Amino acid sequence: MKLLIINGPNLNLLGERETSIYGSRSFEAYFEELQAQFPILELTYFQSNLEGEIIDRLHEARKIVDAIIINPAGYTHTSVAIADAIAAISMPVAEVHLSNIYAREEFRHVSLTARHCIGVISGFGLLGYRLAIEAFIERFASAD
Numbered sequence: 001m002k003l004l005i006i007n008g009p010n011l012n013l014l015g016e017r018e019t020s021i022y023g024s025r026s027f028e029a030y031f032e033e034l035q036a037q038f039p040i041l042e043l044t045y046f047q048s049n050l051e052g053e054i055i056d057r058l059h060e061a062r063k064i065v066d067a068i069i070i071n072p073a074g075y076t077h078t079s080v081a082i083a084d085a086i087a088a089i090s091m092p093v094a095e096v097h098l099s100n101i102y103a104r105e106e107f108r109h110v111s112l113t114a115r116h117c118i119g120v121i122s123g124f125g126l127l128g129y130r131l132a133i134e135a136f137i138e139r140f141a142s143a144d
Contacts, residue, residue, distance in 0.1 A: 001040075001140055002065040005031070005129060006057055007047040008073035008082075014098075021099050023125050030126045038133055051075055055085045062089040066140065069132045071096045076111045086116040092139065094132040097122040 007027060010017065015026040031045050044065070046057050054075070061068055070093055075082050086093050095114050100123030114120045119135065121128040 001067070001136070002042040003044075003133065003136060004057075004061050004065045004068045005043065005045045006054060006068060006070045006072075007045070008054060008071060008075045009049040011071060011073055012047050012049065023098070025126060027126075030129070034129060034133065037130070038137075041133070041137075043133075051079055051081060054082055058082070058085040058089055062091060065091060067091055067136045068093045069096055069129060069136075070094070070113070070117075071098070072113050076101070076113055078112070080112060083112040083116055086113055092118045092136070094118055094135065095120040096128040096132050098125050098128065099123060 011027060014022055015024050015029075027045075027047070031043070035043050048054050048057070054072070058068070068089075068091060070086070072079065072082055072095070076095070076097070093116065095111065095117040097120070101111070102122065111120065118139075119132075121131050124131065
């Protein structure tokens with residue numbers, strides 16, 4: 001199975017910014033652990049602070065991966081365009097958030113992208129990505 005992880009704005013600073021909320025590990029280090037934990041999967045990773053680049057990657061992915069895990073970060077609450085891009089592709093997409101968005105500011109309680117995803121994992125830190133991967137493994141295994 002080919003799986004793409006897309007991280008949105010400011011997630012390139014994981015391990016450096018607001019460590020009380022987002023933790024002290026970089027995503028790159030965690031991604032290496034994911035690759036080691038799931039050697040049967042072809043995992044790829046993309047991060048951008050630019051909305052259009054995220055949309056372009058979603059469009060490109062529709063022809064080369066089986067599933068996507070996306071953390072749209074701040075775009076979760078503002079980007080109709082990313083929500084539309086997720087709706088326009090045919091493979092399943094899972095939304096992940098490091099923090100519990102429902103325990104934060106009111107504006108973070110609304111996800112424009114979630115309605116186009118098969119599920120949302122929020123509040124478990126980096127573990128959320130592994131949980132999403134395991135959910136996809138289970139989903140694809142039961143489809144056989």
